[in-house]
Amino acid sequence: MTNAILAADAVVKSFGPTKALDGASMSVRPGEVVAVMGPSGSGKSTLLHCLAGIIKPDRGRVIYDGRDLGAMPDVPRSALRRTEFGFVFQFGQLVPELTCVENVALPLRLGGRKRRDAEAKAREWLTRLEVDDVAPKRPGEVSGGQGQRVAVARALVTAPKVIFADEPTGALDSLNGEHVMRLLTEAAKESGAAVILVTHEARVAAYSDREVVVRDGRTREVAFA
Amino acid sequence: MSVGHTLLGLLEHGPRHGYDLKRAYDEHFGQDRPLHYGQVYATLSRLLKNGLIEESGVEQGGGPDRKRYAVTAEGVTDVERWLSTPEKPALYLQSTLYTKVVIALMSARDAEDVLDSQRAAHLDTMRELTARKARGDLSDQLICDHALFHLEADLRWLELTAARLTELRKQVRP
Ligand SMILES: Nc1ncnc2c1ncn2[C@@H]1O[C@H](COP(=O)(O)OP(=O)(O)O)[C@@H](O)[C@H]1O
Ligand SMILES: [Mg+2]
Numbered sequence: 178m179t180n181a182i183l184a185a186d187a188v189v190k191s192f193g194p195t196k197a198l199d200g201a202s203m204s205v206r207p208g209e210v211v212a213v214m215g216p217s218g219s220g221k222s223t224l225l226h227c228l229a230g231i232i233k234p235d236r237g238r239v240i241y242d243g244r245d246l247g248a249m250p251d252v253p254r255s256a257l258r259r260t261e262f263g264f265v266f267q268f269g270q271l272v273p274e275l276t277c278v279e280n281v282a283l284p285l286r287l288g289g290r291k292r293r294d295a296e297a298k299a300r301e302w303l304t305r306l307e308v309d310d311v312a313p314k315r316p317g318e319v320s321g322g323q324g325q326r327v328a329v330a331r332a333l334v335t336a337p338k339v340i341f342a343d344e345p346t347g348a349l350d351s352l353n354g355e356h357v358m359r360l361l362t363e364a365a366k367e368s369g370a371a372v373i374l375v376t377h378e379a380r381v382a383a384y385s386d387r388e389v390v391v392r393d394g395r396t397r398e399v400a401f402a
Numbered sequence: 403m404s405v406g407h408t409l410l411g412l413l414e415h416g417p418r419h420g421y422d423l424k425r426a427y428d429e430h431f432g433q434d435r436p437l438h439y440g441q442v443y444a445t446l447s448r449l450l451k452n453g454l455i456e457e458s459g460v461e462q463g464g465g466p467d468r469k470r471y472a473v474t475a476e477g478v479t480d481v482e483r484w485l486s487t488p489e490k491p492a493l494y495l496q497s498t499l500y501t502k503v504v505i506a507l508m509s510a511r512d513a514e515d516v517l518d519s520q521r522a523a524h525l526d527t528m529r530e531l532t533a534r535k536a537r538g539d540l541s542d543q544l545i546c547d548h549a550l551f552h553l554e555a556d557l558r559w560l561e562l563t564a565a566r567l568t569e570l571r572k573q574v575r576p
Contacts, residue, residue, distance in 0.1 A: 216561060216565065359536060378554075379524070379525060379528060379553070379554045379557040379558075380528065380532075380550055380551075380554050382525060382528075383525060383528035383529050383531070383532040383550070384529075384532060385529070386529075388522075388525055390518070390521070392564070397514075397518060
């Protein structure tokens with residue numbers, strides 16, 4: 178696909194005898210929200226990890242902004258992950274010892290930003306995600322829905338080019354899940370970030386612009402008229 | 403949607419003109435399809451004939467537009483019966499899809515394509531509903547959610563069927 182910011186091309190990945198991906202291809206354009214759907218165990222998370230440069234494919238290529246992630250040495254590849262990518266997982270991503278505002282500020286602090294500056298930016302994002310009131314609390318003291326919105330704020334705070342979200346509403350009830358999805362997709366659109374949204378739930382996928390279906394490690398990308 | 407029962411329900415708040423009824427109906431329930439005047443007056447004349455409503459005064463000026471209608475005791479009973487009788491769960495879509503899948507398998511066509519294009523169409527509708535929900539008020543949200551949950555149920559069936567295609571192929575083409 179032309180103008181893709183990130184693309185996987187015929188990616189194969191095995192874990193021991195298990196072929197998790199068996200020729201998966203997909204691409205995302207800047208600012209686009211793409212849902213990766215499919216049954217449990219079909220290879221969705223493995224595909225997301227390959228796209229994010231967390232694991233290397235056995236075969237095939239992952240191209241980010243013209244660069245082959247598989248051919249990149251570890252150091253620049255993890256620097257790229259820190260500066261250009263944002264991550265939201267199902268749970269367990271916030272540091273329990275830090276307050277919510279410190280959690281959101283963390284990626285900026287790791288990038289060398291001053292504390293005051295980083296926390297001011299973090300507060301803006303907490304406000305944008307309608308959870309400014311939890312700023313001084315620790316993750317253990319907030320609800321699941323609030324925690325996920327803090328996680329979304331943390332994923333967006335560095336103004337990444339691509340957000341990777343793996344079942345971001347998987348641990349939430351429908352009402353909270355919808356709220357997180359609405360805020361995540363709106364905030365990503367506003368900041369121009371692309372989103373790769375792994376989900377097995379159609380109502381969550383309905384927040385995307387387009388879907389890719391994974392079955393038995395293979396993608397079926399549906400072309401739209 | 404039973405327009406007759408809905409109009410009776412609206413008349414339970416007090417007598418109204420046909421025009422007021424149409425406006426109230428459109429405001430609460432007409433997002434997808436506002437009522438035509440013809441439909442309002444045809445429904446009112448049927449309700450009148452069946453004794454479920456009665457005329458309740460005509461204003462100066464005359465003409466059919468100026469008639470007011472009130473619900474009768476029989477009309478109230480009818481609304482109660484309607485509200486307490488569950489709707490027949492709609493199963494027709496699944497059976498059409500099932501037929502398409504079986505026909506595709508019988509003729510050695512790609513049944514997965516049938517399922518995939520249906521899923522794409524369902525998801526597109528779900529995207530429209532989701533966008534409408536984000537713009538709408540609470541009643542829009544509730545109405546869209548109802549449709550979304552139904553479409554989601556269809557999609558789960560499509561996924562399950564996709565996972566069972568090999569098995570089903572053996573049955574229809576032994
Ligand atoms: N680290 C791993 N070690 C061994 N097997 C794995 C690992 N990660 C994934 N798998 C296997 O690969 C397949 C695809 O897994 P995954 O990508 O997590 O699927 P999904 O996210 O669609 O549920 C599954 O059979 C899973 O058990
Ligand atoms: Mg997974």
